[in-house]
Amino acid sequence: VGNGVGAKHGILFKTSEALEEAGKVEIIALDKTGTITKGVPEVKEIYVCDGSSKEEVLQIAYGLESKSEHPLARAVVSYAKKENVQQEELTEFKALVGSGVQGNLHGHSVHGGNEKLISTYATIAENVQTTVEKYQDEGKTPLFFEMDGKLKGVIFVADSLKEDSVEAISCMKAMGIEVVMLTGDNERTANAIGKQAKVSTVISSVLPDGKQAHIQQLQKKGKVMMVGDGINDAPALMSADIGMAIGAGTDVAIDSADVVLMHSSLMD
Numbered sequence: 692v693g694n695g696v697g698a699k700h701g702i703l704f705k706t707s708e709a710l711e712e713a714g715k716v717e718i719i720a721l722d723k724t725g726t727i728t729k730g731v732p733e734v735k736e737i738y739v740c741d742g743s744s745k746e747e748v749l750q751i752a753y754g755l756e757s758k759s760e761h762p763l764a765r766a767v768v769s770y771a772k773k774e775n776v777q778q779e780e781l782t783e784f785k786a787l788v789g790s791g792v793q794g795n796l797h798g799h800s801v802h803g804g805n806e807k808l809i810s811t812y813a814t815i816a817e818n819v820q821t822t823v824e825k826y827q828d829e830g831k832t833p834l835f836f837e838m839d840g841k842l843k844g845v846i847f848v849a850d851s852l853k854e855d856s857v858e859a860i861s862c863m864k865a866m867g868i869e870v871v872m873l874t875g876d877n878e879r880t881a882n883a884i885g886k887q888a889k890v891s892t893v894i895s896s897v898l899p900d901g902k903q904a905h906i907q908q909l910q911k912k913g914k915v916m917m918v919g920d921g922i923n924d925a926p927a928l929m930s931a932d933i934g935m936a937i938g939a940g941t942d943v944a945i946d947s948a949d950v951v952l953m954h955s956s957l958m959d
Contacts, residue, residue, distance in 0.1 A: 701953035709949035717913030723874035724921040727888050728850040734770035736847040748844030754781040755792045755803040759891045766848045789898035801838050809835035813842040827879035859957035871896050899923035903930050
């Protein structure tokens with residue numbers, strides 16, 4: 692009967708155990724992108740460093756990000772297309788898991804990614820750092836771009852919360868459940884988004900293969916449900932006491948989960 696009622700509401704329990712165990716959950720770990728947020732990031736600001744131009748920064752970014760699978764890369768590519776930026780031929784492309792991308796543009800070495808990666812290739816000046824921190828406190832994610840050891844600019848990208856995420860999270864907390872947000876975002880950006888979403892705990896700078904380890908840590912405190920939608924959520928979904936895939940997610944996430952939400956709403 693429970694399974695039938697769930698199915699009518701677009702909630703699929705794969706086994707009777709999944710239905711029973713879901714009622715005993717003490718901690719819910721929510722992936723950020725596509726679960727709490729809409730998963731459609733947009734370019735919000737472009738900061739250009741001395742001696743560069745907005746067009747140059749966008750050309751480097753477009754060349755690198757057009758070959759990347761990351762949601763933030765898609766935001767940069769769609770913005771560059773809107774701005775009619777000419778796509779330059781990039782060679783020797785390589786994705787650096789959890790940190791960024793690299794390649795060669797007309798014989799110049801180029802890198803794009805997070806601050807940790809870029810600071811190993813170029814100096815990030817104090818005035819740039821101040822600007823970056825200001826935007827991070829607004830929940831924007833900085834993507835740094837350098838060429839031949841010189842920082843060219845920073846593109847700030849942000850994803851907005853789903854309409855019902857805050858309400859859903861407050862309902863979970865009212866049930867006495869601890870709500871944890873897992874994200875690859877740096878601490879500043881993550882805390883800003885966590886504050887907007889009103890989660891109990893924020894775990895930031897999580898590399899794609901690190902989610903499972905964080906779930907295992909949380910399990911020491913109580914019964915954990917993991918909710919996610921992406922390929923890199925699959926190991927975490929499988930190691931949690933209950934794995935829940937949010938419907939618009941990937942087939943891998945749906946296969947790995949005990950419960951599937953057909954709609955992409957956290958209220959479900």
